[in-house]
Amino acid sequence: MIIPKFGVGTFRLQDQVVIDSVKTALDVGYRAIDTAQIYGNEAQVGQAIRESNVAHQDIFLTTKIWTDNYSADKLIPSLKDSLHKLGTDAVNLTLIHWPAPKQGVNIAEVMQNLLEAKQQGLTEHIGISNFNIELTQQAIDSIGVEHIATNQIELSPYLQNQKLVDFLQSKQIDVTSYMTLAYGKVLGDATLTEIAQAHQATTAQIALAWALQRGFAVIPSSTKRDNLISNLKAQEIELSAEEMQRIAQLECNGREVNPEELAPIWD
Template sequence: MAFDALPPIGIGTFRLQGDIARDAVKTALSLGYRHIDTAQMYENEAEVGDGITSSGIPRREVFITTKIWFDNLHRAKLRNSLKRSLQRLKTDHVDLALVHWPSPNNEVPMEEYLQALQDAQHEGLADHIGVSNFTTAQLDQAREILGETPILTNQIEVHPFLANRKVVDHVQTLGITVTGYMPLAVGRVMEAECLQGIARQHGVTPAEIAIAWVASRGIVPIPSSTRPEHLKANLDALQIELTAEELASIDQLDRGERIANPEFAPAWD
């Protein structure tokens, strides 16, 4: 079956390597996840593919996202790099192919790499296409270039310490889904007294509250975890209903704390 939308939560695989990546993906699928996020830069596509194929879950029921690294954005490279990703993932297509980062300093014109990505989609290498780490201005430019071709998502960093409201609001106003990576702020949410207090009220962990807060904003969270109990808790977090007061207090944690901020990042909103 072809997915017409992103599943409501996924497992992120950044920094997961070897058997750890393979086992985390297989476990996640056994618990009910159906959305697996990887990237060329993570150097774990082969293990992610192993986890999916060994899970026993039919390929058509698993939504696979991979992201094309900026070294492969030239028209001559993009298609071949995506085909190599498919070989590693042991599939003939991904459900979603993203541009991982805008080309640093516009070394490769956006028109070139987005049209190459569009061509790859038309060829059947990806059911959907999208972007990651794009600013509001870059997203507007991308929409203009792609015309009638939908952008399924803009994948950006979102957690209680970086609400990223300007970008989130702009993306959602355009009818595009926001995927939120690092929703747990690489574990820092566990130390926030506000989240600890709300977690006690619900009998859950601060991590679950953070994921529930992200999901309450209509954002698809893709937390990363390797332990079965954490994977299950992250999935269960979608069932938590936070009160307006709880949401408002979590909103106050926003301090613009950006974790993924490499030197080649765009000029953020």
């Protein structure tokens, strides 16, 4: 697996809040950080890394190219701007944030532009985010499956995306799960609560352990030190086959993120 199994997300975190979150995450043991151009916090993430006690080369850093920057004349300059904000010569992973079919995005061209950024040494790995099966196949056809490190998609016990996951895993493309806790909606779930009690764990840990056991990478965010530490401990939990089956039955197509202008037709 190319992608670190456990990272910290920075979606919706701004200013001092994101600086503190990232510094705390690095302090308690995280070594992967996920950001994006549209989050508007790359400079603060860069500042947090500089102010931490962790060397830049020990951190796996991911950013995502926003839709405005997909063209050949914008993608690489925009990534260079991101690198400047992040305070680095290269990131470990750069993703196309949304396929945006309604905006007439040409997936083949965008992937070629992203591959050029990789060939210029601006990013170690490249990948996609929020792509369905059809658009993932277009990306594969454009640049070759060996260049696509991951598809970062919304996945939680309430949205298990089985067809897409099966396709990605059959192609050996890493699956990165975001929104694994469904904006906190899974935290009060009766089934997860019962399983959590059996493991003397939190429901968040159980949801994350489920994702890890499915072979996904996870990037939960938190502004609280205790939660950041607690989330990491999900890696120590082993769920039984019966518990995994009970969680599988929570599927209800509970999608939280579906921007009409950006999202594909989901599988």
